[in-house]
Amino acid sequence: xxxxxxxxxxxxxxxxxxxxxxxxxxxxxxxxxxxxxxxxxxxxxxxxxxxxxxxxxxxxxxxxxxxxxxxxxxxxxxxxxxxxxxxxxxxxxxxxxxxxxxxxxxxxxxxxxxxxxxxxxxxxx
Amino acid sequence: xxxxxxxxxxxxxxxxxxxxxxxxxxxxxxxxxxxxxxxxxxxxxxxxxxxxxxxxxxxxxxxxxxxxxxxxxxxxxxxxxxxxxxxxxxxxxxxxxxxxxxxxxxxxxxxxxxxxxxxxxxxxxxxxxxxxxxxxxxxxxxxxxxxxxxxxxxxxxxxxxxxxxxxxxxxxxxxxxxxxxxxxxxxxxxxxxxxxxxxxxxxxxxxxxxxxxxxxxxxxxxxxxxxxxxxxxxxxxxxxxxxxxxxxxxxxxxxxxxxxxxxxxxxxxxxxxxxxxxxxxxxxxxxxxxxxxxxxxxxxxxxxxxxxxxxxxxxxxxxxxxxxxxxxxxxxxxxxxxxxxxxxxxxxxxxxxxxxxxxxxxxxxxxxxxxxxxxxxxxxxxxxxxxxxxxxxxxxxxxxxxxxxxxxxxxxxxxxxxxxxxxxxxxxxxxxxxxxxxxxxxxxxxxxxxxxxxxxxxxxxxxxxxxxxxxxxxxxxxxxxxxxxxxxxxxxxxxxxxxxxxxxxxxxxxxxxxxxxxxxxxxxxxxxxxxxxxxxxxxxxxxxxxxxxxxxxxxxxxxxxxxxxxxxxxxxxxxxxxxxxxxxxxxxxxxxxxxxxxxxxxxxxxxxxxxxxxxxxxxxxxxxxxxxxxxxxxxxxxxxxxxxxxxxxxxxxxxxxxxxxxxxxxxxxxxxxxxxxxxxxxxxxxxxxxxxxxxxxxxxxxxxxxxxxxxxxxxxxxxxxxxxxxxxxxxxxxxxxxxxxxxxxxxxxxxxxxxxxxxxxxxxxxxxxxxxxxxxxxxxxxxxxxxxxxxxxxxxxxxxxxxxxxxxxxxxxxxxxxxxxxxxxxxxxxxxxxxxxxxxxxx
Numbered sequence: 001x002x003x004x005x006x007x008x009x010x011x012x013x014x015x016x017x018x019x020x021x022x023x024x025x026x027x028x029x030x031x032x033x034x035x036x037x038x039x040x041x042x043x044x045x046x047x048x049x050x051x052x053x054x055x056x057x058x059x060x061x062x063x064x065x066x067x068x069x070x071x072x073x074x075x076x077x078x079x080x081x082x083x084x085x086x087x088x089x090x091x092x093x094x095x096x097x098x099x100x101x102x103x104x105x106x107x108x109x110x111x112x113x114x115x116x117x118x119x120x121x122x123x124x125x
Numbered sequence: 126x127x128x129x130x131x132x133x134x135x136x137x138x139x140x141x142x143x144x145x146x147x148x149x150x151x152x153x154x155x156x157x158x159x160x161x162x163x164x165x166x167x168x169x170x171x172x173x174x175x176x177x178x179x180x181x182x183x184x185x186x187x188x189x190x191x192x193x194x195x196x197x198x199x200x201x202x203x204x205x206x207x208x209x210x211x212x213x214x215x216x217x218x219x220x221x222x223x224x225x226x227x228x229x230x231x232x233x234x235x236x237x238x239x240x241x242x243x244x245x246x247x248x249x250x251x252x253x254x255x256x257x258x259x260x261x262x263x264x265x266x267x268x269x270x271x272x273x274x275x276x277x278x279x280x281x282x283x284x285x286x287x288x289x290x291x292x293x294x295x296x297x298x299x300x301x302x303x304x305x306x307x308x309x310x311x312x313x314x315x316x317x318x319x320x321x322x323x324x325x326x327x328x329x330x331x332x333x334x335x336x337x338x339x340x341x342x343x344x345x346x347x348x349x350x351x352x353x354x355x356x357x358x359x360x361x362x363x364x365x366x367x368x369x370x371x372x373x374x375x376x377x378x379x380x381x382x383x384x385x386x387x388x389x390x391x392x393x394x395x396x397x398x399x400x401x402x403x404x405x406x407x408x409x410x411x412x413x414x415x416x417x418x419x420x421x422x423x424x425x426x427x428x429x430x431x432x433x434x435x436x437x438x439x440x441x442x443x444x445x446x447x448x449x450x451x452x453x454x455x456x457x458x459x460x461x462x463x464x465x466x467x468x469x470x471x472x473x474x475x476x477x478x479x480x481x482x483x484x485x486x487x488x489x490x491x492x493x494x495x496x497x498x499x500x501x502x503x504x505x506x507x508x509x510x511x512x513x514x515x516x517x518x519x520x521x522x523x524x525x526x527x528x529x530x531x532x533x534x535x536x537x538x539x540x541x542x543x544x545x546x547x548x549x550x551x552x553x554x555x556x557x558x559x560x561x562x563x564x565x566x567x568x569x570x571x572x573x574x575x576x577x578x579x580x581x582x583x584x585x586x587x588x589x590x591x592x593x594x595x596x597x598x599x600x601x602x603x604x605x606x607x608x609x610x611x612x613x614x615x616x617x618x619x620x621x622x623x624x625x626x627x628x629x630x631x632x633x634x635x636x637x638x639x640x641x642x643x644x645x646x647x648x649x650x651x652x653x654x655x656x657x658x659x660x661x662x663x664x665x666x667x668x669x670x671x672x673x674x675x676x677x678x679x680x681x682x683x684x685x686x687x688x689x690x691x692x693x694x695x696x697x698x699x700x701x702x703x704x705x706x707x708x709x710x711x712x713x714x715x716x717x718x719x720x721x722x723x724x725x726x727x728x729x730x731x732x733x734x735x736x737x738x739x740x741x742x743x744x745x746x747x748x749x750x751x752x753x754x755x756x757x758x759x760x761x762x763x764x765x766x767x768x769x770x771x772x773x774x775x776x777x778x779x780x781x782x783x784x785x786x787x788x789x790x791x792x793x794x795x796x797x798x799x800x801x802x803x804x805x806x807x808x809x810x811x812x813x814x815x816x817x818x819x820x821x822x823x824x825x826x827x828x829x830x831x832x833x834x835x836x837x838x839x840x841x842x843x844x845x846x847x848x849x850x851x852x853x854x855x856x857x858x859x860x861x862x863x864x865x866x867x868x869x870x871x872x873x874x875x876x877x878x879x880x881x882x883x884x885x886x887x888x889x890x891x892x893x894x895x896x897x898x899x900x901x902x903x904x905x906x907x908x909x910x911x912x913x914x915x916x917x918x919x920x921x922x923x924x925x926x927x928x929x930x931x932x933x934x935x936x937x938x939x940x941x942x943x944x945x946x947x948x949x950x951x952x953x954x955x956x957x958x959x960x961x962x963x964x965x966x967x968x
Contacts, residue, residue, distance in 0.1 A: 008705065009705075010324075010333065010704050010705060013432065014432065014436075017432060017433065017435075017436035017437075018436075020436060020437075020440075021436055021439065021440070024440045024458065024462065027458055028455060028458050028459075031452060031454045031455050031458070032451075032452070032455055032818065033818055035452040035454070035455070036818040036819060037818065039821075040821075081423075081424070081425055082420070082424055082425070082669075083334055083425070084334060084335065084420070084424070084668070084669045086330055086332065086335060086666075086667030086668065088332075088706060090332075090334055091332040091333060091334045091705060091706060094333070094334035094424075094425060095333070095334070097425050098425045098428045098429060098432075101425060101426065101428075101429040102429055102432055102433060105429060105433045105468060105469060106433075106436075108465065108468065109433075109437060109462065109465040109468075112461040112462065112464060112465040113440070113458055113461045113462055113465075115457075115461055116454055116457030116458055116460075116461060117454075119457075120453055120454045120457055123452040123453070123454065124452065124453050
């Protein structure tokens with residue numbers, strides 16, 4: 001995946017958690033609106049679960065991509081932390097490693113949030 | 126332009142030159158004496174006042190807590206009345222959260238960050254001072270209310286319809302809403318200061334992989350404030366409109382919904398817990414390596430934990446609302462996220478344990494408080510995992526189990542680490558240590574007292590004791606638990622009292638401790654408590670623990686061998702560096718001692734206080750004074766054209782003094798402020814759609830603002846924005862007359878946009894007291910128009926700057942920042958008028 005250029009910015013650190021936040025928000029809003037407006041919508045709960053399942057897969061894919069880029073920035077783990085040398089290279093490796101860790105956490109957290117989709121089959125408030 | 130950083134310090138200057146430099150620095154950074162002492166904006170003074178004020182508020186709230194405990198010690202007690210009890214527990218919670226837990230971290234950050242980052246000052250010292258005075262005034266106002274029997278009495282989260290009931294809640298709810306809104310302004314000011322300070326004002330060479338962990342935590346926390354506090358401000362606006370003018374946002378009979386308040390409150394309230402917890406853990410991340418005498422194990426893992434917690438904490442708010450009847454699927458999402466947040470939280474604790482295992486631990490008072498606090502916090506965390514499960518929460522909801530849980534989390538996760546910090550950092554104040562002996566006694570009193578007081582509450586709760594009851598019958602099996610809790614509370618209070626005694630006891634005869642008393646590796650202890658300049662010279666950093674790793678660093682700093690050893694300009698100066706690699710790019714001149722911050726803060730406080738009592742004329746007068754003070758502050762203190770374009774910062778480096786656009790700290794401050802502002806706005810829009818979801822016809826059959834006027838307003842604001850872009854471009858091409866013309870046109874267009882924005886709801890005679898739909902339309906329109914009005918003031922400000930020659934093609938910071946404001950403004954206007962005008966058609 002050489003075609004994705006490495007970018008020098010502080011903000012890539014937040015990519016995966018942002019994906020988690022968006023995924024969470026979409027799930028929450030979709031269910032809230034669906035359950036409030038079920039009468040007016042011609043869609044079954046089942047369909048919505050599948051829809052959110054699809055969104056989950058997409059979110060996980062973006063997180064994996066971000067993890068891959070981070071892994072590359074980290075140099076595929078050829079050097080181990082702490083990455084505390086006063087060089088641009090170590091700073092980059094630190095960013096890569098921290099981003100990779102955050103991608104892992106975000107991946108797991110998206111899975112956590114997805115669990116209810118498997119077990120709950122109706123709005124039942 | 127950025128300079129390469131020379132690694133070695135400059136040669137030492139001859140003694141007479143050094144003495145002259147020191148004399149100039151001392152003069153520039155001096156703190157005035159007499160009453161003018163209070164006009165100081167120096168970070169050490171502001172941090173100290175901030176911390177002292179927060180601590181005093183905490184002690185006051187602690188006394189209220191003891192009152193609550195005395196009342197509950199025995200069944201059927203008549204120590205205080207039910208109403209005073211309600212005021213006492215409401216104020217106890219409110220003060221602890223808003224006047225102690227959040228501000229104390231702002232205090233510590235303002236005090237410590239400049240030296241920790243190896244720099245001289247944060248970028249906006251006057252903003253810090255403004256924040257402090259706002260906080261102090263708001264705090265006294267809120268605390269004082271109980272002496273007039275007028276304190277808020279509906280619990281610290283102010284649930285309507287109880288809190289909107291004027292007969293029950295009296296003026297107390299207004300004091301809460303307005304007093305705290307005012308304090309939220311101070312928190313957002315602090316967030317701006319901290320984000321820009323940490324990202325742009327670190328010592329040269331302090332790349333982000335070398336930044337102290339405290340700074341990482343604070344950066345995340347400040348970011349969280351930007352997204353957490355504004356929803357509460359939006360909620361406060363709706364709430365106060367309901368109380369003041371009877372707009373029925375939370376009144377179910379007229380289409381409103383009390384649940385909207387719960388959403389807005391807890392979108393703030395849950396991240397708030399982490400906003401409180403992370404800075405306290407940040408102190409631990411500084412203390413643990415020092416007393417293990419080795420670098421932290423797993424620096425990147427701490428960054429993971431801080432960032433991860435920061436994000437996940439926003440997905441937890443509904444776990445405070447499990448019992449409100451939301452769809453189970455929604456509850457389950459929040460339950461899952463609440464469990465997930467345990468991962469990053471646990472990571473930090475394991476990092477600390479690993480660091481202690483890898484080093485040789487010196488068991489000192491700060492470590493005692495830190496370790497004890499973590500033990501308590503872990504118990505609170507585990508009960509947190511329990512109540513994050515919906516079925517368990519339904520059993521424990523609103524019982525003393527929750528009271529126990531939240532105190533375990535907050536006291537273990539926040540108060541104990543803060544006391545650790547007090548013992549650790551006290552030598553910075555006057556070069557003396559607190560007493561080891563008193564500290565140890567205080568710790569054991571607090572630790573045993575705390576557990577005695579709060580552990581039995583779990584059982585009282587499981588036996589069904591609801592929170593917030595002012596008394597209870599004797600035969601339900603709660604009495605012994607309560608008696609034990611009360612005894613524990615007094616033991617705990619004795620421990621806190623001992624800490625206070627240790628801090629205030631005279632220490633004249635006590636010998637001074639060494640300047641770095643604990644042999645810390647980071648930079649906090651490099652400054653001398655006797656000098657106000659922060660660091661004698663701004664060092665070049667190339668290690669995470671520079672004091673341990675960089676040979677002779679402290680000597681070289683004190684000998685003025687690094688940057689800015691002098692102040693040739695006679696102004697307060699600090700360095701601006703790049704975000705990632707901390708290459709120096711600008712010599713920033715920061716504001717000095719001034720009374721304008723006090724005037725601005727007190728008059729803004731006047732606005733809020735006068736509103737509470739419905740003194741409309743006083744409100745307007747105070748608002749005008751506030752505006753005048755802020756304009757004077759900006760006009761005289763910002764974007765000043767320097768005497769020359771570049772400036773000798775020492776070490777053979779010359780840097781520009783003036784920067785504009787994204788290179789300037791002012792642009793960043795505007796951007797950050799507007800992100801917070803945008804979050805508040807998004808919360809209002811959330812409210813609009815919330816009402817749409819809960820009703821089949823959310824207009825309730827009431828007329829909307831039509832399509833025509835909203836579209837006119839939208840168009841005018843878009844053209845005004847275009848005119849601002851033109852003005853910026855013309856200014857950049859050095860065409861002052863055309864710039865001024867474009868600014869004038871933009872202001873007229875904006876004025877038209879404001880008028881058209883209000884014309885819609887006005888023309889259709891929308892009465893906001895009849896039903897919630899007209900009310901929410903009015904609120905969105907007014908919000909947008911008020912922002913339009915602020916935009917006009919900014920346009921006229923730029924016009925005046927250009928006319929007086931203070932804004933030119935080269936020195937264009939003002940217009941860059943104002944155009945940035947207008948980017949946000951145009952998004953707001955398009956969203957508002959698009960939604961108000963078109964959504965009723967497409968729904």
